[in-house]
Amino acid sequence: MTKRIIFTLILSILIPATTLAWNDCPHNEVNCPAPGDCTRYVDVDNDEICDRSQPAPENGTIAQAANTPEVNDKNLTTAKQNKMTYHLIPISLFLIILYAITHILSKKKIISVVKHRKIWNVLLLITFLFSGISGVLLVIKINFGIAIPLLPNILFLHVETGIAMFMISVFHTFWHWTYFKNLFRARK
Numbered sequence: 001m002t003k004r005i006i007f008t009l010i011l012s013i014l015i016p017a018t019t020l021a022w023n024d025c026p027h028n029e030v031n032c033p034a035p036g037d038c039t040r041y042v043d044v045d046n047d048e049i050c051d052r053s054q055p056a057p058e059n060g061t062i063a064q065a066a067n068t069p070e071v072n073d074k075n076l077t078t079a080k081q082n083k084m085t086y087h088l089i090p091i092s093l094f095l096i097i098l099y100a101i102t103h104i105l106s107k108k109k110i111i112s113v114v115k116h117r118k119i120w121n122v123l124l125l126i127t128f129l130f131s132g133i134s135g136v137l138l139v140i141k142i143n144f145g146i147a148i149p150l151l152p153n154i155l156f157l158h159v160e161t162g163i164a165m166f167m168i169s170v171f172h173t174f175w176h177w178t179y180f181k182n183l184f185r186a187r188k
Helices: 002-014 061-066 069-082 088-107 113-144 154-175 177-183
Strands: none
Touching: 088 113, 088 154, 113 154, 154 177
């Protein structure tokens, strides 16, 4: 029981909550125009200036205006125009099919179970490295404003490899299910 409490406390400390705040631009920009220089561009008051780069309004009219249908529709239209499409279902299906093929090959003794697991452990490592490195490059791009010309769309790479890493980690978790189950079992 105490392990669960400690685990929950650690997670609550490590997973920060993000909130919309005025005048908290990570690049210290002032009145950053649309569409903004970073991925954190927010325009609740619909003045085509990032809210994070300007001081908070002195009265509550902006907050009230943000809830009107006109402002929400325009923000949704802008968000739809800037929205990237990620490939959750195709990547997941591809990996499930590939896993099924290697699993069947190992059951039919065409490849060994060890080779089957090595394949998926290597793929897990590769996706972890791509996701981790692209995440660090995103932090450098956002926090320091350093563009990486070789990878213009780091966020896309990060999300796609993150999807693949998640799916492979699900396979990995099933292999080691008894270990994880015993890890959280109360000791007598």
